[in-house]
Amino acid sequence: MELNAATLLSGAVASLAILVSLLRRKTASSSEKRRPPGPRCLPFIGSLLHLLTSKAPVVLRDLARKHGPVMYLRLGQVDHIVISSSAMAQEVLRDNTLNFASRPSILAGEIVCYGNLDIAFAPYGAYWRTLRKLCTMELLSARKVRQFAPIRDSETLSLVREVAAASERGMPVNLPSVLLSCSNSITAKAAFGEVCSPELRQQFLSAMEVAVSLGLGFCVGDLFPSLWFVDVVSGMRRRLWRTHRQMDAVFDTIIAECESRRLKRKTAGMTEDDDILSVILRIKDEGEIEFPVGNTNVKAIVFDLFIGGTETTSTAVEWIMSELMRNPEVMKKAQAEVRRAFDNTKPQDHEEHIEELPYMRMIVKEALRMHPPLPLLIPHLCRDTCEIGGFKVLAGSRVLVNAWAIGRSPDYWHDAEQFRPERFEESNLDYKGTHYEYLPFGSGRRMCPGSNFGLAALELILARFLYYFDWSLPAGTRPEELDMDMVVGATSKRRNPLNLIATPYNVSMKSQS
Template sequence: MELNTATLLSIALVSLTILVSVLRRKSASSSKKRRPPGPLSLPFIGSLLHLLTSQPPVVLRDLAKKYGPVMYLRLGQIDTVVISSPVEAQEVLRDNNLNFSSRPSLLATEIFCYDNMDIAFAPYGAYWRMLRKLCTMELLSVRKVRQFAPIRDSETMSLVRDVGAISRSGRPVNLASVLMSCSNSITAKAAFGEVCSAELREQFLSAMEVGVRLGGGLSIGDLFPSLWFLDIITGLKRRLWQARRQTDAVFETIIAECEARREKKKKTSTATTEDDDVLSVILRLRDEGEIEFPSGNTNIKAIILDLFIGGTETTATSVEWIMSELMRNPEVMAKVQAEVRRVFDTKTPQDHEVLIEELCYMRMMVKEVMRLHPPLPLLIPHFARETCDIGGFEVTAGSRILVNGWAIARHPDYWHDAEEFIPERFERSKVDYKGTHFEYLPFGSGRRMCPGSNFGLAALELILARLLYYFDWSLLAGTRPDEVDMDMVVGATLKRKNPLNLVVTPYNVPMES
């Protein structure tokens, strides 16, 4: 009896072990089955080879055609889910917005963005909510953006004068160079007022270029956390810290000058005057305690840095893409230029920004270019705080989420002749920049939508309108419209691979230019 009992007990234990093993395999199989489909994952590197290209949005769009709108990629040691359809984008950005409202921490943002204290990469929580409130209610509100109109007017007329000088020299215009200089000046004066010299702006611009170029999230440490030390060996970390120290030096100088200017105002006047620039607003709010704002200069630098990157890089590159499409489509160029000149003729330059509202075709054309060439083609990565279902598949906690806005805006189920440049498609369309139409996400959607879209668009539209009004543009001799190079390179933003150089002829340029 004891032998039989022992035997039965042994059999029971073995059976239990087998049952647990089978259930584990079944559970793993079920879990694996529910995970989004994706391409073959190689040992150690996973699917990383697919992204070793200057055009990841295109590659990811092509892969999604095979594997579906919710696609799994193992990028090194990181689980990544790519969203390529408006329906699933809505699930991520609206229906499960809170779960995906945080950001992954990347090497470049930790160093260059002051330990993720900026609004773009700050983890979701009380600090980020405070930043968001600060931006939407104070720094980049509609009222504040309107207040910057004199700066936009002055700096875009300086751009007109610069382009006019180049035209008189007979040289072609390197659009990337003049646009970056103009958008940087607008942002600098909006952020700091008159205390930021041209020399300081140039120093900051060069440092920002390094940070943006290295900020794509594909460093070795970002993809292989266990190999973090290789970013030290390759020198990536050193280059990022050099850029950080360069921006620090500029910021420290400017903040000190702004503090001194504010102290001088207090002593010379008892009247309360409205702050003109963003930095002065931040310092006033800090001093008066009107908002729970961390008082350290590091927090201030992180906020201003975001404004610079968003207001300079994306504005300049977007205008360059617009001009590229216009040179490829002469009939659209003729139509939009005729509209601008009809509206602006007989008006003073001071009237131009107010008249932008009347440039309906130009604004449709801008929307179309932002559809084909969104500033952030993969948006900014989201981070899954908890495991949830998207599109019927399980997205595990800790996964990085890439929303392929570039592919979504070319989705043939939502856009007729999706690859074609047709501004008229927006003539009766209700689609706008607000992120409520998930087939069109140039500025994202939901909690982490770009808070500076109004600031950027106001500058972009005035720059473009004045370039079209004051000048005629043509390609270099021997170049046909269908030969315009449209190759792109994607880092943190979508840029032209090669600068656009154009021949310019003045039209009705003011005498002082």
């Protein structure tokens, strides 16, 4: 009996020791946050196959429904975290804003954007903060955007005349073509003023188009750093550098002409021009900012403004017109509002009456909810290992915020897939990025600094489209049959360009002269 009791006692002690050990292990392991869940990773390529699609925001939304609003993807050799809810976006963009205030470095940015000296991809630090201040206080301030009103007026009236000419010939209007041309002209004149001749401006736009198309190409080294040499062998680096040199040559000519014009005006005692390039050169010469600014910095900044001020605006208007064609009652209501406001006013005064178009502005908000210009925003870089949503996010991870998925989530939006501008009638949602269920321009320190510039052009283009024309689909196409398929590159575009028939409204087109 004594032996059995001793055996039982020792067994109980041993069991207790094992239990304590297991509890300690559990406590220790639970205190170490685990990596976010995500789809299965294949050897070497990780989850890359999921992203080999033109509809990445849709694929990522569907994966998040299974794995959660904080999702891990290993794309090649690089960790990515995908954020798909308002609460998690707030954790990244507001609560941990400093930790996610930087950008990953990509090959196209290093070469085309002059070593990431631009606003969008400059790493977070004193230099970027200086650029941001320069944009908000000087280049893209509300006052500066108002100064560009004559440019918007002139170029959008040119757009109206171009559409009217197509109508007279009985031809459908290729909306993406005419919209891109208009937004390019607005941005070019705002950036360079009259110093840039139409021929030189066209050279710049052509070079920029090539730069953007190459920048959107797949660079192996961006996702497989150990295979950096593939971009050399494939010729990608060579093509990027050739495009960079072409852009650089045009920039040098434009800057030289601008400097010459500035000198002549200064000698004659005249005030300097107000275009963006002249302002940057003046600030550079006067040394008003803490970092020395050379021509390379100037080129990077202007290039960035073009990328942000052209394709995003034209693409957004195309999506808005697509939704209006699918919703004729909304179109009719918007046209009635615009025509009440613009009738008996001079064309040059139209922009002053935009404030009288609350319903049209609701349409813009609703379209940007469903079709944000950058559906995954621009990637953020995690600077230090931290915790998001209870999961560990390692330093060096790239973070994608799926603004497209959040904007269509039934958790925040009733009838999320329906185009209903009236949902904004009593809403206080705006474009400032403080409401994380609505992020068309991002949020936090790295949100788009040029949103006011883009919106001013977008609203005037749309208002004049609604005022001067009645629109219809080509024969045989019903509104509910309009293809709304998208492809995602730099922006979210329609897969098939929108072609519409424009019928002039009963207003004299001579008044546009």
